[in-house]
Amino acid sequence: MSVPVTIRDVARAANVSAATVSRTFVRPEIVDASTRERVLGAAARLDYRPNRAAQTLITGLTGNIGIVVPDLTNPFFPSVVRGVQNQAAELGYPALLVDTGEDADRESELVTRLARQVDGLVLCAARMSDQDLIAHQRQCPIVLINRQVPGLPAVTFDNEGGVRQEVTHLKALGHQRIGYVAGPGTSYSSRVRQRAVTAHLATAGLTEVPVGSFAPSFEGGRSAAEKVLLADITAVMVYNDVMALGLINQLAQYGISVPNDLTVIGFDDIEFASMSNPALTTVRIPREQAGAQAMSYLHALMTTTGSVPEPPAQLRTELIFRGTSVRAPLNQRSAE
Amino acid sequence: MSVPVTIRDVARAANVSAATVSRTFVRPEIVDASTRERVLGAAARLDYRPNRAAQTLITGLTGNIGIVVPDLTNPFFPSVVRGVQNQAAELGYPALLVDTGEDADRESELVTRLARQVDGLVLCAARMSDQDLIAHQRQCPIVLINRQVPGLPAVTFDNEGGVRQEVTHLKALGHQRIGYVAGPGTSYSSRVRQRAVTAHLATAGLTEVPVGSFAPSFEGGRSAAEKVLLADITAVMVYNDVMALGLINQLAQYGISVPNDLTVIGFDDIEFASMSNPALTTVRIPREQAGAQAMSYLHALMTTTGSVPEPPAQLRTELIFRGTSVRAPLNQRSAE
DNA sequence: TACAGTAATGATTACGTTTTCATCCAAGCG
DNA sequence: CGCTTGGATGAAAACGTAATCATTACTGTA
Numbered sequence: 001m002s003v004p005v006t007i008r009d010v011a012r013a014a015n016v017s018a019a020t021v022s023r024t025f026v027r028p029e030i031v032d033a034s035t036r037e038r039v040l041g042a043a044a045r046l047d048y049r050p051n052r053a054a055q056t057l058i059t060g061l062t063g064n065i066g067i068v069v070p071d072l073t074n075p076f077f078p079s080v081v082r083g084v085q086n087q088a089a090e091l092g093y094p095a096l097l098v099d100t101g102e103d104a105d106r107e108s109e110l111v112t113r114l115a116r117q118v119d120g121l122v123l124c125a126a127r128m129s130d131q132d133l134i135a136h137q138r139q140c141p142i143v144l145i146n147r148q149v150p151g152l153p154a155v156t157f158d159n160e161g162g163v164r165q166e167v168t169h170l171k172a173l174g175h176q177r178i179g180y181v182a183g184p185g186t187s188y189s190s191r192v193r194q195r196a197v198t199a200h201l202a203t204a205g206l207t208e209v210p211v212g213s214f215a216p217s218f219e220g221g222r223s224a225a226e227k228v229l230l231a232d233i234t235a236v237m238v239y240n241d242v243m244a245l246g247l248i249n250q251l252a253q254y255g256i257s258v259p260n261d262l263t264v265i266g267f268d269d270i271e272f273a274s275m276s277n278p279a280l281t282t283v284r285i286p287r288e289q290a291g292a293q294a295m296s297y298l299h300a301l302m303t304t305t306g307s308v309p310e311p312p313a314q315l316r317t318e319l320i321f322r323g324t325s326v327r328a329p330l331n332q333r334s335a336e
Numbered sequence: 337m338s339v340p341v342t343i344r345d346v347a348r349a350a351n352v353s354a355a356t357v358s359r360t361f362v363r364p365e366i367v368d369a370s371t372r373e374r375v376l377g378a379a380a381r382l383d384y385r386p387n388r389a390a391q392t393l394i395t396g397l398t399g400n401i402g403i404v405v406p407d408l409t410n411p412f413f414p415s416v417v418r419g420v421q422n423q424a425a426e427l428g429y430p431a432l433l434v435d436t437g438e439d440a441d442r443e444s445e446l447v448t449r450l451a452r453q454v455d456g457l458v459l460c461a462a463r464m465s466d467q468d469l470i471a472h473q474r475q476c477p478i479v480l481i482n483r484q485v486p487g488l489p490a491v492t493f494d495n496e497g498g499v500r501q502e503v504t505h506l507k508a509l510g511h512q513r514i515g516y517v518a519g520p521g522t523s524y525s526s527r528v529r530q531r532a533v534t535a536h537l538a539t540a541g542l543t544e545v546p547v548g549s550f551a552p553s554f555e556g557g558r559s560a561a562e563k564v565l566l567a568d569i570t571a572v573m574v575y576n577d578v579m580a581l582g583l584i585n586q587l588a589q590y591g592i593s594v595p596n597d598l599t600v601i602g603f604d605d606i607e608f609a610s611m612s613n614p615a616l617t618t619v620r621i622p623r624e625q626a627g628a629q630a631m632s633y634l635h636a637l638m639t640t641t642g643s644v645p646e647p648p649a650q651l652r653t654e655l656i657f658r659g660t661s662v663r664a665p666l667n668q669r670s671a672e
Numbered sequence: 673t674a675c676a677g678t679a680a681t682g683a684t685t686a687c688g689t690t691t692t693c694a695t696c697c698a699a700g701c702g
Numbered sequence: 703c704g705c706t707t708g709g710a711t712g713a714a715a716a717c718g719t720a721a722t723c724a725t726t727a728c729t730g731t732a
Contacts, residue, residue, distance in 0.1 A: 054688035056389035390718035
């Protein structure tokens with residue numbers, strides 16, 4: 001807006017060359033203490049701030065990182081974003097956040113556009129194809145969250161362990177016939193969880209009763225209600241919390257009360273899982289931690305030249321036993 | 337990463353000067369159709385994309401806009417952000433989103449840093465002082481959402497109208513003694529709503545029973561429960577939905593059932609207001625629309641030189657009558 | 673036919689930095 | 703005392719683009 005003060009203005013005020021001013025900021029240790037002080041003083045007095053565009057032009061570094069999420073209104077993502085942003089701030093990077101609206105093509109296009117304006121990218125639950133992802137990786141360092149692609153670094157959650165805990169929990173409560181309300185088959189974690197459910201129920205000697213695939217929304221959960229009612233089960237595991245809450249809500253319309261008439265378990269532990277009544281039994285996923293870890297690793301990728309650092313580990317999940325899961329009714333309880 | 341292709345590479349490939357290539361992109365109409373096609377072809381073949389930093393350096397325009405929010409995990413903001421981002425995308429701008437963590441100082445600092453990297457800024461529920469806000473305005477065009485400062489363009493909600501509808505609703509239901517659970521006094525909209533509550537209850541001839549100020553969180557709502565119980569009221573208006581849900585949750589611990597024993601009304605109409613059981617009666621605020629409108633106005637501000645366009649209007653609010661409000665018990669009903 | 677006017681293009685400069693290269697001076701050493 | 707070494711600094715080039723200015727060719731008119 002007002003008068004832009006450049007490095008030369010500072011140089012003139014401090015009675016040095018522009019190069020020295022630049023050095024004062026970039027590598028302070030190689031400029032004499034007295035001149036350094038003089039430059040810093042002049043810069044402060046003139047309220048000088050370096051022009052980012054000029055720096056970027058010559059160094060090739062933007063000093064920004066980018067975050068891409070499918071849908072900010074999905075309660076899963078804000079905490080991931082917060083984790084990334086906090087860590088990014090810690091490292092001195094502002095974070096460019098983009099919402100793709102769950103559209104794979106738009107996602108790919110936005111990543112292309114973003115790649116030029118950032119030094120690195122964190123992609124949450126990326127929807128695009130493996131090939132596209134790999135192609136983008138050559139434009140700019142990328143770290144994935146909650147998605148696995150061969151060759152790309154990723155922070156993932158131990159979905160499988162979470163499901164195992166769910167199954168153990170249900171078995172301990174004496175449930176035998178257990179329904180599973182799946183998310184969309186196009187979703188990576190939905191596929192992973194579905195597979196784990198089948199595997200663990202089998203090894204636990206329990207009966208899996210597939211209820212079907214539904215949209216990962218409150219409405220999606222609602223629309224699963226009738227099929228759940230017809231399934232002849234005492235407990236149901238749901239792909240995620242939002243769907244579980246929708247399911248419970250709709251079941252109430254049918255006069256079915258949770259947990260008295262049916263045990264329900266969600267997944268994710270979103271904020272509202274603990275606020276609903278009864279509070280939802282679910283599997284906690286360290287979302288904020290995932291964001292922070294992805295950012296840390298991205299930073300390592302961006303700074304270390306050549307040698308690739310240790311890839312991030314899989315994050316632990318944890319069953320949170322709350323109010324929507326209870327012991328199976330006596331007459332339908334499994335032998336223990 | 338790979339080989340950066342510059343405007344000169346395209347120029348050579350298309351057998352024209354760099355200037356012509358630039359013109360082809362910036363002002364296509366002034367270059368001959370045949371050469372234009374040749375340039376475009378060469379650019380596409382080489383996968384040329386202009387260097388944003390170089391453009392910024394010379395034009396002074398970044399092509400980005402910024403959004404600042406106090407807390408992304410607060411369900412109020414994601415939809416505002418989405419509104420801004422959609423509109424921004426429509427206008428061809430990527431949006432740089434920053435979360436300030438509810439910290440006024442950090443907010444101010446982030447705005448300063450951001451100002452250099454964007455062409456305009458949307459500030460949601462800004463926490464910093466009026467003076468700081470005004471100071472920042474000279475660095476970069478700013479549009480406020482949900483905050484009013486003399487001299488700054490702002491998109492605001494008709495809080496007052498919303499409160500009026502609440503009061504009318506409660507009066508129609510026959511309530512007489514009505515509690516108000518306020519938010520923090522430091523919050524702009526909290527102050528506005530508190531004032532409106534007092535005014536409208538008075539003109540409606542109803543009795544206001546102040547319950548006190550609490551944190552605008554689920555926990556804050558919970559901690560208001562005891563005072564609500566002691567207030568001898570049949571209905572309570574709460575500063576926002578999250579608090580209202582917390583209040584209802586804690587009341588249940590005391591054996592108080594909503595709406596049978598007490599009518600509760602929230603404010604904001606967050607997603608979960610309709611998902612809770614019973615669904616929350618509340619005042620809907622067009623958050624996404626606010627974001628879109630702020631972005632539109634910001635764009636107008638950025639493009640029109642000199643003459644200031646019409647400032648955005650106040651957005652209409654609407655009472656949503658759901659399950660937590662019912663007719664007052666007969667013995668305590670007001671004369672009608 | 674000559675000339676003004678205009679459309680299209682090329683050459684050049686400017687944007688604000690970082691970085692390379694050159695310069696200067698003082699200190700250390702034989 | 704002369705030469706080398708190295709630390710501190712300045713001069714200048716470079717980054718990739720947009721904009722200004724200059725040049726060319728062409729069109730229409732008197």
